[in-house]
Amino acid sequence: EPEVTQTPSHQVTQMGQEVILRCVPISNHLYFYWYRQILGQKVEFLVSFYNNEISEKSEIFDDQFSVERPDGSNFTLKIRSTKLEDSAMYFCASRPGYMNTEAFFGQGTRLTVV
Amino acid sequence: EDQVTQSPEALRLQEGESSSLNCSYTVSGLRGLFWYRQDPGKGPEFLFTLYSAGEEKEKERLKATLTKKESFLHITAPKPEDSATYLCAVQAGGATNKLIFGTGTLLAVQP
Numbered sequence: 001e002p003e004v005t006q007t008p009s010h011q012v013t014q015m016g017q018e019v020i021l022r023c024v025p026i027s028n029h030l031y032f033y034w035y036r037q038i039l040g041q042k043v044e045f046l047v048s049f050y051n052n053e054i055s056e057k058s059e060i061f062d063d064q065f066s067v068e069r070p071d072g073s074n075f076t077l078k079i080r081s082t083k084l085e086d087s088a089m090y091f092c093a094s095r096p097g098y099m100n101t102e103a104f105f106g107q108g109t110r111l112t113v114v
Numbered sequence: 115e116d117q118v119t120q121s122p123e124a125l126r127l128q129e130g131e132s133s134s135l136n137c138s139y140t141v142s143g144l145r146g147l148f149w150y151r152q153d154p155g156k157g158p159e160f161l162f163t164l165y166s167a168g169e170e171k172e173k174e175r176l177k178a179t180l181t182k183k184e185s186f187l188h189i190t191a192p193k194p195e196d197s198a199t200y201l202c203a204v205q206a207g208g209a210t211n212k213l214i215f216g217t218g219t220l221l222a223v224q225p
Binding site: 095 | 150
């Protein structure tokens, strides 16, 4: 069964360092997303990506964040200068692109900023 | 403001003891309501999509229903392997395609 894969599963980084979280969405899906979940809190939307550009972003997704689909299969989230409050589980998701269809999530990357 | 509220926050059941989880929502033009299951340290796993009031979906011991204000996830004769956090999410109408999640219900089924 096709699945969304994310790497790494766990990333520890020093405050102020740049991190790149990687995702391989399900093949032939057209919409891609990043969500995050701070420990004990709800899953929060960060950004959606369609047709090689950001289609929507939340207030959380400030200038420190960027997304890219560099090669037609990978989808990356970059945090330029990490802060302690960026520590969370980051989930990538993809959707086929049709109206009213479910999003499929990866297993997540646990980011710990120390 | 679009909002999703789930109750109870936590539920402990004995194996075989049926119950229901609630998801109430306030959203401008519901495009879809989604139920996910999340195991500890894992990503949300899709269970159901509901689109309109009166719709019902079933999968094994789970049945999801939808009204204009809330959705229920009914669990019939649960087993220990049903233990997980159940998340409800909505997609509003208009140009948005993001999901708005509730905080989830942590279900523990004891043998």
